[in-house]
Amino acid sequence: MAPAEDDTVRLKPPGPGSARRGLIGGLALLGLLGGGVWYGAGGPGEDARPAPAATPAPPQPMVRVMAEAELLALLPEQPSLYRLRENPQVFVLLFPDLARQGEALNRAAALIEKAGLPRDRLLDATELAAAIARSGDTPATWYLGHDYRSADLARFFALAERDRVALNEAELWLRDQFALASAAAGPGPFAMVSAAAPGPQMDMPMRMAVLRHEIGHGHYFTLPGFAGHVQAVWRNGFTEAERGAFRGFLGREGYDAGNDELMANEAMAYLLFTPDPRLFGPAQVGLAPATLDRLRELLRVGLTLP
Template sequence: MAYQLEQLKKKVRLVCATGALLACLQGAWAIQPVSANFTQVFDAQSQALTIWKMADNPDVFIFDFPGLVYQGRSFNRITQFTEQQFTEPYPKVLNNQELASYIQASRRTQSDFAFGHDVLVSELVQFFNYALRDKIELYPEELVIRDFLLEQELVRFWRGFYQAMRPDAVVLAVPQTQHRKTDEPMITAGARYTILLHELAHAEYYTNSHYRKFCQRFWYQTLKQEQRNAFKNFLASSNYSVENEELLINEMQAYLIFTPDRRSFSAHRLGISDLELQSMRDAFRHGAPPIALPMSVPGGL
């Protein structure tokens, strides 16, 4: 471990000042994941970053942020890399100016570019390797994620590259409840519940092969072509890479069943009738295998 750390420091000095690197390492290694269930995570309040490990699924880690700008500086660039690149000839980690321009062109800010995030460790390894190769100067908040992965032995740094030790582990990000700030919107308890549930639905898709296969069958065999197109149009409006069919299926199940806030997802936003949306939900619930997440949640949060 000591040898790997020394090699890591030498390599990262190309893209990060030494002082910032050491601060990131110390900050990340001071944070240890806390085992918790859904209710414990939802009810928690903290003025500092908390990292949870789901008690019923230890392959799922949740970064719980006391602020949307803090969360955005940690995960926005990663989400742009994993979910929103569809015109680039090859995957590319945006530099700070490119990221700022991209967010501005999306009519978003660091605080509302995305309210929750989900990413596989294998995708994080790709992100950090591309950033290292292209000498992209990452934010200190992003380096905290990288160093957490190293400390938890989800990733190792070996012979000049990051390698996934647990590629199928999942990292999520959600915000704490908060009042409206000058540069950040309010996060109500209902919004936090929706974001947490939605992101955990992605984790279920990643880590439960039976559930994932059911979602794929539902997409291809149960939904009609016009219904699939409705989801594509809905997701395209939020800059998702709709050429990625696996991403579409994952987002479909998370929005269809696990996004009770009508401001985030509704029949109107999908461009269909309430009756058709309810029929789709009924068909999904009827065929889905048992999972830990609640399949029926109150709407109108």
């Protein structure tokens, strides 16, 4: 999710150097041992046990399950992975600040959905910094939250491997979490979404709206039939003028307005799952309140949580 565009709520860049603070040294280990993830029997630290007679089963990755209401109130001190109780195909990464979220996910955002950037290779650090600067953002504020299909993140890591691109420490941590989620989710697609803790650039109500927005995308990526319903409403329930208003709003926020599937997914997430008028409302999108209510109703009828 992009920061609000309106100047009255435009998130100010952090002070010099602050976006780079807290480079994630050692966090891969901390994330596994002290974060929201742990190993079941046979995990790290149990080597001193007597070896069982039979071949031991491989470690079973476990990801802590949390209800959405719990996640909305949760502010872990280290980057952590959780699984959404209401829809277990949605995995949620919570970061202690926007800078660390950006370190882990900005390059994936560039590959997967940021406008005007290559879709077939990873940017290097210089190219990524330039793309962020062109958008008027900092690494911390390029996105307030992130949401990806498992297949898109798998492609990100496969391209890094193919081109021998060195991942930064936060991206290596992300790769570990992706592997844990993959093992827990089983065969089938899943979603990884993220939000950061509140701070100078995002208060608690805005953070809650961002997390709800990203979880909404998680539903879109994983609930059978929901994406098709959203696409059908976008094509047939929105007028061309309404689609144009959303493309304008989302394009100003830095989304790729030429990607119609992304436009439909974002329109859904803003309409149904973004309860903060600083981030979304009639003024930002340039449509009447009654129009937004009508579109909400059309979208909502397709949403049935497991």
